Amino acid sequence: MLADLIVGLIVAALVVYGAYRFFKSTKNNTCAGCSGGCSIEERSRCKH
Amino acid sequence: MKLALAGNPNSGKTTLFNAITGKTEYVGNWPGVTVEKKVANLRRTYKGSLGLGLHGKGGDGEHKNRVLVVDLPGAYSITPYTQEETVTRDFITGESPDVIINIVDATSLERSLFFTTQLLELGLPVVVALNKQDLVRRQGSKIDCKELAHILGCPVIPVAANAGEGLQELTSQALSLAGSVQSAPVFTGQATSGEDKSRHRFVQEIVEKVLHRGRDASVVTLSDRVDRIVAHAFWGLPIFALVMWAIYTLSINGLGGWASGYLNDTFFGEMVPAAAYRFFAAIGLNELLQSLVIDGILGGVGAVLGFLPLIMVLFFLLALIEDSGYMARIAVVMDRYFKRIGLSGKSIIPMIVGSGCSIPGVMASRTIEDENERRVTTMLTPFVPCSAKLPVIALFGAVFFPGATWVFPAMYLIAGILIILGGLLLKKIFNYEGSSSFIIELPEYRLPSLRHALTQMAKQAKSFVIKASTIILVMNTLVWFTQTYSWSLRVVEDPSQSMLAAAGTIIAPLLIPLGFIGWQAAVAVLTGFVAKENVVSTFAIVLAASEDLLFTPAGPLASIFTPVTAFAFLSFNLFAPPCFAAIGAMNAELGNRKWLSRALVFQLTTGYTVAMLITQVGTLLVTGQPAPGLVPAVVILAAVIACVTYLLRKRTTTPSLSRAAELKGES
Numbered sequence: 001m002l003a004d005l006i007v008g009l010i011v012a013a014l015v016v017y018g019a020y021r022f023f024k025s026t027k028n029n030t031c032a033g034c035s036g037g038c039s040i041e042e043r044s045r046c047k048h
Numbered sequence: 049m050k051l052a053l054a055g056n057p058n059s060g061k062t063t064l065f066n067a068i069t070g071k072t073e074y075v076g077n078w079p080g081v082t083v084e085k086k087v088a089n090l091r092r093t094y095k096g097s098l099g100l101g102l103h104g105k106g107g108d109g110e111h112k113n114r115v116l117v118v119d120l121p122g123a124y125s126i127t128p129y130t131q132e133e134t135v136t137r138d139f140i141t142g143e144s145p146d147v148i149i150n151i152v153d154a155t156s157l158e159r160s161l162f163f164t165t166q167l168l169e170l171g172l173p174v175v176v177a178l179n180k181q182d183l184v185r186r187q188g189s190k191i192d193c194k195e196l197a198h199i200l201g202c203p204v205i206p207v208a209a210n211a212g213e214g215l216q217e218l219t220s221q222a223l224s225l226a227g228s229v230q231s232a233p234v235f236t237g238q239a240t241s242g243e244d245k246s247r248h249r250f251v252q253e254i255v256e257k258v259l260h261r262g263r264d265a266s267v268v269t270l271s272d273r274v275d276r277i278v279a280h281a282f283w284g285l286p287i288f289a290l291v292m293w294a295i296y297t298l299s300i301n302g303l304g305g306w307a308s309g310y311l312n313d314t315f316f317g318e319m320v321p322a323a324a325y326r327f328f329a330a331i332g333l334n335e336l337l338q339s340l341v342i343d344g345i346l347g348g349v350g351a352v353l354g355f356l357p358l359i360m361v362l363f364f365l366l367a368l369i370e371d372s373g374y375m376a377r378i379a380v381v382m383d384r385y386f387k388r389i390g391l392s393g394k395s396i397i398p399m400i401v402g403s404g405c406s407i408p409g410v411m412a413s414r415t416i417e418d419e420n421e422r423r424v425t426t427m428l429t430p431f432v433p434c435s436a437k438l439p440v441i442a443l444f445g446a447v448f449f450p451g452a453t454w455v456f457p458a459m460y461l462i463a464g465i466l467i468i469l470g471g472l473l474l475k476k477i478f479n480y481e482g483s484s485s486f487i488i489e490l491p492e493y494r495l496p497s498l499r500h501a502l503t504q505m506a507k508q509a510k511s512f513v514i515k516a517s518t519i520i521l522v523m524n525t526l527v528w529f530t531q532t533y534s535w536s537l538r539v540v541e542d543p544s545q546s547m548l549a550a551a552g553t554i555i556a557p558l559l560i561p562l563g564f565i566g567w568q569a570a571v572a573v574l575t576g577f578v579a580k581e582n583v584v585s586t587f588a589i590v591l592a593a594s595e596d597l598l599f600t601p602a603g604p605l606a607s608i609f610t611p612v613t614a615f616a617f618l619s620f621n622l623f624a625p626p627c628f629a630a631i632g633a634m635n636a637e638l639g640n641r642k643w644l645s646r647a648l649v650f651q652l653t654t655g656y657t658v659a660m661l662i663t664q665v666g667t668l669l670v671t672g673q674p675a676p677g678l679v680p681a682v683v684i685l686a687a688v689i690a691c692v693t694y695l696l697r698k699r700t701t702t703p704s705l706s707r708a709a710e711l712k713g714e715s
Contacts, residue, residue, distance in 0.1 A: 003331040011340065011525070018522035021514075022578075025629050 057122025188262020304361030316350030344528025624655030
């Protein structure tokens with residue numbers, strides 16, 4: 001049960017973080033990996 | 049304190065920026081790479097006495113000694129001609145940096161000093177960084193820096209930004225000048241209507257005084273001789289095709305392909321799932337959670353990450369080619385072809401940048417002055433297969449065309465054909481004539497920097513891993529969840545009863561004329577719009593296949609596609625609208641929703657029609673039997689032809705875009 005809780009929380013955290021990065025990058029017109037093209041201002045906004 | 053880096057395009061501003069800030073911004077050996085200003089802190093080693101708090105102005109502590117370096121897009125003149133030149137002008141005149149570091153390409157002194165003399169007239173302190181000293185030495189030329197500094201009235205520091213030469217002196221001079229007032233040299237004809245001509249004459253006089261050429265400019269160099277072959281009107285294009293084919297063959301069949309094969313088949317295919325099963329069994333994890341982590345997350349993310357070595361090798365080789373100066377020649381080669389479709393050689397630069405990622409590619413289109421050309425380039429750039437599409441090509445290539453070296457080049461060839469046909473069609477529909485002049489100063493060929501190539505490769509790898517561990521992971525979780533549960537949130541035994549299958553079934557009929565049968569293919573198409581790599585991970589999950597099985601020629605993918613429909617599926621994924629983030633970049637560059645809608649309709653129609661034609665014609669040719677959905681395919685094709693004909697006819701009765709703008713101005 002404890003293992004389920006810990007693994008579930010880790011997965012949930014990863015998913016929430018991934019979704020956050022996705023929406024940030026879409027909003028800032030940058031790719032999720034931010035491979036270039038975006039300015040430093042955009043990067044500081046999207047926390048890449 | 050703010051230091052602004054300003055200079056002509058391809059003078060080495062971003063190389064200098066990276067060197068003095070420790071950043072790894074994208075650097076290309078051609079003009080127009082930087083289209084937006086970039087800001088970073090000056091490295092502590094270059095702060096000198098300021099690092100000890102002697103010269104700072106402003107607030108206290110850390111902020112007091114903060115030195116921001118601003119990398120500006122290249123400009124030939126303080127009077128802007130293109131969008132990115134406006135960024136430079138606005139920053140220099142509007143935000144008044146404490147010091148301007150004017151990067152001058154020492155190999156093109158005459159061209160560069162025109163802008164320098166304009167900067168000196170702003171009154172802001174200027175330091176001239178005489179860059180590319182290594183090339184000057186190679187040419188056997190000498191520049192009298194003391195005399196140049198005397199004439200200009202500002203410090204002139206010889207530097208070689210790529211080798212880190214002279215940077216300490218440059219930054220120390222720049223920091224010491226903060227707060228001072230710059231005086232400008234005076235020349236005859238200044239502040240008159242013919243000022244530009246007078247300025248040119250003044251610059252010519254300066255160059256005659258300070259430059260001692262090591263060789264006669266009329267002497268044909270090795271670089272000139274190479275250019276006669278690689279930038280040749282007829283041979284240039286086949287040579288480019290050969291170079292690209294060699295790069296892709298080396299990446300796929302060499303180290304990259306081998307390492308990717310190992311990662312897919314052994315590491316993510318066997319070792320990781322086996323270890324995860326053992327660990328989860330030992331801790332007694334719930335079976336559903338086990339399935340989520342192993343089949344959903346590890347299976348999907350692993351299927352994408354397996355292609356990391358291939359992408360790293362590919363981008364390493366591309367960076368070497370780019371740094372050598374060859375890519376700038378491609379712009380020249382393509383100019384004559386692009387002119388015929390209403391574009392210019394300037395449009396090739398966004399497309400080359402777009403081969404890494406469509407987003408910077410789309411953004412690079414803003415260097416094009418003509419609005420119509422810019423819009424059309426923005427619409428066409430996503431056709432170039434980006435790094436996200438490479439895993440999809442590699443997967444389908446491995447399963448349906450094992451051992452073939454033509455799959456990757458074929459996709460680029462089709463992209464090239466579509467860009468030419470699409471450009472021609474859009475030129476006719478929007479009724480405009482390209483007006484952009486394309487003048488590019490070809491950089492000298494140079495030995496590519498291994499460090500630069502490794503940096504670019506590491507950047508691409510980082511980007512790929514971040515994307516796989518964020519957005520791909522989220523989508524995999526969503527795909528696993530919707531495939532495991534029904535609408536009533538009950539676990540389903542048969543995935544065809546799941547929410548995912550239901551959603552896929554709704555759009556599946558639309559894909560029948562393309563030969564994509566079943567909800568699995570429909571779902572992969574949908575997730576591909578979020579990020580193209582999702583196509584690979586989605587198939588790994590919905591086909592419940594481990595990586596080694598997914599990549600086998602007789603594997604589960606072969607139950608959904610034939611080689612012909614697989615090729616059509618690849619084409620649809622490559623040439624239909626790009627991912628959401630790239631669509632966002634298109635929206636920003638096109639400026640309004642109307643143009644974005646036009647672009648998306650154009651891309652969707654192109655991707656759909658190309659895939660449909662490949663399936664219908666290909667199946668008929670290969671099997672002698674019509675493919676499923678022949679009748680709707682004929683109807684759709686007729687509708688597309690009718691729409692295109694209507695749009696082409698309509699343009700003869702309406703004024704062209706440029707004429708309409710003129711009329712609006714007149715009224």
